[in-house]
Amino acid sequence: MKSKIISTALAFTALASAQAAAAQQACVESADVSDTVTYAMPMLYDAVQGPCSAEFSASEFMTNEADAFIAQFASLQDTSWPGTLRLLKVFMAADSAEKGKGEDPMMAALEQMPPEALRPLVDAFVGQMITNDLAKDLKPSTCGDIAEAMELVAPLPPENIGGLASFLARVTGLDNPAVCGTPQATQAAQAAE
Secondary structure, three states: OHHHHHHHHHHHHHHHHHHHHHHHHHOOOOHHHHHHHHHHHHHHHHHHOOHHHHHHOOOOHHOHHHHHHHHHOOOOOOHHHHHHHHHHHHHHHHHHHHOOOOOHHHHHHHHHHOHHHHHHHHHHHHHHHHHHHHHHHHHHHHHHHHHHHHHHHHOOOHHHHHHHHHHHHHHHEEEEEEOOOOOOHHHHHHHHO
């Protein structure tokens, strides 16, 4: 009886180790990072408008051109949704493995739902998460930086802005999870072996 319990425990340990190793090897594709930035940009903009209204009203770009700039991203949300969902799934699997949860029941439920049924849930969840984080961390001085950054990238097509964000994630060493093909992703894969 004891040997059966021990072998079962060892099997579960091996399974958990294999899942953790797989999650460490997980990485997000550069294109999915780009899609996620494109997809989330309107939500980010909506979240900062309230806390930054005073600073934004002092910016000619923010009062006259920002809405048209953000509308370009909103028009691309349908095409950027699949990449956003892939990134979200990789992130959730890596987070679950990092916390030692093994197979996450939330992930299993997500896998069963059609992507378009998930979209409103993700929008509500991500929108609320962004709003809560910004309400806690956004300082008025940051609002001027946001306005300046938006004005600087506004001449670029939205696809280039998403690509630029993906490039920055790669070169700055984003590692939770890493961008596929970067040294961070390679190191995580080697460490898992």
